[in-house]
Amino acid sequence: MSQQRVPTVRDVAARAGVSVGTVSKALNNRGQLREETRARVVAAARELGFRPNSLAQSLQSGRTYTVAVITTDRFGRFGNPLMLGVEDALGADRVSVFLCDTRDDPIREHHHAETLDERRVDGIIVAGRRKQTRAPLAVASGVPVVYVIAQSSDPADFCVTTDDIGGGILAARHLLASGRTRIGHITGPERFADPRERAAGLCQVLDDAGLSLAGGQVFYGEWSEDWGRRAAEMLLHAAPDTDAVFCGSDQIARGVVETLRDRRLRVPGDIAVIGFDNWEPMAAGCRPPLTTVDPNLREVGQVAATRLLDMIAGQPVEGGVHTVPAWLMLRESTGVRLIEP
Amino acid sequence: MSQQRVPTVRDVAARAGVSVGTVSKALNNRGQLREETRARVVAAARELGFRPNSLAQSLQSGRTYTVAVITTDRFGRFGNPLMLGVEDALGADRVSVFLCDTRDDPIREHHHAETLDERRVDGIIVAGRRKQTRAPLAVASGVPVVYVIAQSSDPADFCVTTDDIGGGILAARHLLASGRTRIGHITGPERFADPRERAAGLCQVLDDAGLSLAGGQVFYGEWSEDWGRRAAEMLLHAAPDTDAVFCGSDQIARGVVETLRDRRLRVPGDIAVIGFDNWEPMAAGCRPPLTTVDPNLREVGQVAATRLLDMIAGQPVEGGVHTVPAWLMLRESTGVRLIEP
DNA sequence: TACGTGCAGGAAAACAGTTTCCGAAGGTGG
DNA sequence: CCACCTTCGGAAACTGTTTTCCTGCACGTA
Known part of the structure; x- marks a missing residue:
C-alpha cells in the first residue's frame, strides 16, 4: 500500500x-x-x-464552508426535493453539507447540535416534517439557523415554509374554473396544521363563491390510500352528487380514485380529483394521472439555503416566517368535464 | 446580537x-x-x-471523524433506507456524514471528490443507483472507499450490493410454495443488470422445478405502473392461465394489480402478485397489500459503513463484492389460493 | 555617491487544540 | 539531614495554512 x-x-x-x-x-x-x-x-x-488541508484553512479563517441540515424526515419523501433545493443554493458556493437525521428524537437532536457546534459549521438548517412550532435549536450563540417547514418559537428566528392555505386556494379555484361546484375534501389528521390550512384555503374560496363543502364537512383522517378509499365511500354516501374531490395528499387521492373507479364513476368525467404534494411516482402513476398541488419544496430548500448564506455573510436577515407559493401540476384527473356523461 | x-x-x-x-x-x-x-x-x-474546536483536534490527530456519501440517487427512494443504515453504523462512532449528490454528472463527482480530499474525510462511500461497474473514484491515495450497489472496476476495491438473483429465487420459491406453477415475469429495462439478475433467479427455480415462464418470455420494459398495466395485458393475452406474476418493482406490481382488477381477476384468489423493493407506501397502499422482495438496503448501508470503519481503523479489508441477502415481506397479494374460485 | 522608493519574498505569529518533556514540590528511606 | 522517587502541572513543540510584518535588493534621482 x-x-x-x-x-x-x-x-x-x-x-x-x-x-x-x-x-x-x-x-x-x-x-x-x-x-x-x-x-x-x-x-x-x-x-x-x-x-x-481545509481544516487548517478553516482554523485560520474561521470559516468552514460547511452547513448542516438537521432533519426529522429523511425516510420520508419530503426531504428529497428539499435537499435538492438546498444543494442548488449551496453548491455554487463550494459549501459542503452535513446531513443529520434526528429520527424525531430530541436526544439525538441535541447530540447532533453539540457535534455541529464543535465542528464549527457556518450555519444550520433545521427541517421539520410538519408545520408546527418547535423550540429553537440549542446551539452556540452566533451560528445562524434557518428553520424549514416547522418554525421556531422564537419570533426572531427566520423560517421558510410552504403555503398550504395558498395551495388550498389554488386547488379550489382550479376546480371552480373547471366548472365544479360540489366539492368534497378528504385529508390527513386534523391535529396537524398542514391539512387544516389546506382546508381553510379551500373553504375560503368556496365561501367567496357562495358554495359549501360537499358532504358538509372536511373528512379528516390519515395520510393513507386506505383512508382515501374509505372516506370516498363516506363522502359519496353523504353527497352522491359530488363532482370534485380535493385530497390532502396524493396517496389519499389514489385511494379516492380507486373507490370512484369501483363505483363506475369516471375521473374526471363524473368527478374531478386533485391531490397534494406532487409526489411524482404516486401522482403520475395514477390512472388517470393526478392533477396535484406542488408545495414547491425545492424552492423552499433554495430559499432557506440562500438566506442562510446571507446570514453567514453577515447580512441582517429579519426573523419571521417566509412562505413559498405552491403551484399546480396539471394532469388529467381534473380535465374537462363531460357535459353529457 | x-x-x-x-x-x-x-x-x-x-x-x-x-x-x-x-x-x-x-x-x-x-x-x-x-x-x-x-x-x-x-x-x-x-x-x-x-x-x-474539532478542526484543531483533527489537524492534530489526523482524524476528522467525517465520512462522505457520494450518491447519484438522492431524489430516488433508494437513498433513504441506505442512508439510514449508514447512519446506524456511523452514529455510534460520532462520525458525521457529508452528503454529496452528483446528479449523475462526472464533473460534479470529480468536483466533490476534490473537495472531500481537501476536507480530509476519513472515508468515502460511493453509492450508485444501479448495479453496474464504474471507474474507481478519483481520490487521493490512502482514503478508504467503499462502493455500494454500483461496483468499482478495480477488483481490489470493496463493494457491497444487493442480491438480486437471490431475490428472484426468494420470490419464485414463495410462489411455488403457494401452489403457483404458471408464473409470469414483468420487469424493468433489459439493459440493466438488476432486472436481468432477478429474472435469472426466477428462471433458475422454475427450471429446477421443471416449469417454464408463463407467456414464454420475460417482459422487460420500464419501471412504471403504466408498463405494469400494459405488460399484464400482454401476459394475459399470451398466457390466459397465468396464476402468478413476479414483478420487478412495486410500481410495476401496482400496475399489474390494476389490470387484473379491471379484468375481474382476483388477487391473490386467481392470480398471485409479488413485487420488488418493499417500497412501503407503494406496497402497503396497494389493494390488496403487496407481498414483495425487500432488497435490504438498510443492511447494505450498514455493512458498507461498518466495513469502511474497519478500513479507517486500519484493518485490512479484502476487495471484492459482498452481497446482502434479500428477504420477503409477506402481505396479502400472495395469500392462499382459492381452490374453487 | 548617497538616498529614497518599490518590489519580491522570507520569517514569524497567529488559529485552537494535543502531547511530550521537564521541573518543582512533597514525601520517604538511609 | 540529605538523596531519591513520585506526583502534579507548566512550557513548548507540533498539526497546516494564512497573513502581517520586515528585510534585502535593484533602480531611479539628486
Whole structure:
C-alpha cells in the first residue's frame, strides 16, 4: 500500500525552492510575486498532487464552508426535493453539507447540535416534517439557523415554509374554473396544521363563491390510500352528487380514485380529483394521472439555503416566517368535464 | 446580537487558573492530575460553555471523524433506507456524514471528490443507483472507499450490493410454495443488470422445478405502473392461465394489480402478485397489500459503513463484492389460493 | 555617491487544540 | 539531614495554512 504522506505546503515550498508563505501567496493569488515564481510554485503543487488541508484553512479563517441540515424526515419523501433545493443554493458556493437525521428524537437532536457546534459549521438548517412550532435549536450563540417547514418559537428566528392555505386556494379555484361546484375534501389528521390550512384555503374560496363543502364537512383522517378509499365511500354516501374531490395528499387521492373507479364513476368525467404534494411516482402513476398541488419544496430548500448564506455573510436577515407559493401540476384527473356523461 | 467570541482552551485555563495543557488533560482524562484540579477545569469549561474546536483536534490527530456519501440517487427512494443504515453504523462512532449528490454528472463527482480530499474525510462511500461497474473514484491515495450497489472496476476495491438473483429465487420459491406453477415475469429495462439478475433467479427455480415462464418470455420494459398495466395485458393475452406474476418493482406490481382488477381477476384468489423493493407506501397502499422482495438496503448501508470503519481503523479489508441477502415481506397479494374460485 | 522608493519574498505569529518533556514540590528511606 | 522517587502541572513543540510584518535588493534621482 503506497501510504505516502499527503503533501503539505512545506513539501511544495521545498520543491519550488521558496518559503511556505510564498507558496500560500502563489496558490491564492495574493501578495507580490514574480510571475515566474508563481508558476514554479503552481507547477510544484501540481506535480506533488498538493491539496490544501481545509481544516487548517478553516482554523485560520474561521470559516468552514460547511452547513448542516438537521432533519426529522429523511425516510420520508419530503426531504428529497428539499435537499435538492438546498444543494442548488449551496453548491455554487463550494459549501459542503452535513446531513443529520434526528429520527424525531430530541436526544439525538441535541447530540447532533453539540457535534455541529464543535465542528464549527457556518450555519444550520433545521427541517421539520410538519408545520408546527418547535423550540429553537440549542446551539452556540452566533451560528445562524434557518428553520424549514416547522418554525421556531422564537419570533426572531427566520423560517421558510410552504403555503398550504395558498395551495388550498389554488386547488379550489382550479376546480371552480373547471366548472365544479360540489366539492368534497378528504385529508390527513386534523391535529396537524398542514391539512387544516389546506382546508381553510379551500373553504375560503368556496365561501367567496357562495358554495359549501360537499358532504358538509372536511373528512379528516390519515395520510393513507386506505383512508382515501374509505372516506370516498363516506363522502359519496353523504353527497352522491359530488363532482370534485380535493385530497390532502396524493396517496389519499389514489385511494379516492380507486373507490370512484369501483363505483363506475369516471375521473374526471363524473368527478374531478386533485391531490397534494406532487409526489411524482404516486401522482403520475395514477390512472388517470393526478392533477396535484406542488408545495414547491425545492424552492423552499433554495430559499432557506440562500438566506442562510446571507446570514453567514453577515447580512441582517429579519426573523419571521417566509412562505413559498405552491403551484399546480396539471394532469388529467381534473380535465374537462363531460357535459353529457 | 451577543457576538461573544466562542471560548477556547485558553479561556478555560484562565478561569480554572491552570495552563492550557492541563485543560486538555483534564478534559480528555489524560496525564496525571489531581482529582480536584480536574474537577475545577471541568467546572470552568461547563460554565463557559466550552466546546473544543474539532478542526484543531483533527489537524492534530489526523482524524476528522467525517465520512462522505457520494450518491447519484438522492431524489430516488433508494437513498433513504441506505442512508439510514449508514447512519446506524456511523452514529455510534460520532462520525458525521457529508452528503454529496452528483446528479449523475462526472464533473460534479470529480468536483466533490476534490473537495472531500481537501476536507480530509476519513472515508468515502460511493453509492450508485444501479448495479453496474464504474471507474474507481478519483481520490487521493490512502482514503478508504467503499462502493455500494454500483461496483468499482478495480477488483481490489470493496463493494457491497444487493442480491438480486437471490431475490428472484426468494420470490419464485414463495410462489411455488403457494401452489403457483404458471408464473409470469414483468420487469424493468433489459439493459440493466438488476432486472436481468432477478429474472435469472426466477428462471433458475422454475427450471429446477421443471416449469417454464408463463407467456414464454420475460417482459422487460420500464419501471412504471403504466408498463405494469400494459405488460399484464400482454401476459394475459399470451398466457390466459397465468396464476402468478413476479414483478420487478412495486410500481410495476401496482400496475399489474390494476389490470387484473379491471379484468375481474382476483388477487391473490386467481392470480398471485409479488413485487420488488418493499417500497412501503407503494406496497402497503396497494389493494390488496403487496407481498414483495425487500432488497435490504438498510443492511447494505450498514455493512458498507461498518466495513469502511474497519478500513479507517486500519484493518485490512479484502476487495471484492459482498452481497446482502434479500428477504420477503409477506402481505396479502400472495395469500392462499382459492381452490374453487 | 548617497538616498529614497518599490518590489519580491522570507520569517514569524497567529488559529485552537494535543502531547511530550521537564521541573518543582512533597514525601520517604538511609 | 540529605538523596531519591513520585506526583502534579507548566512550557513548548507540533498539526497546516494564512497573513502581517520586515528585510534585502535593484533602480531611479539628486
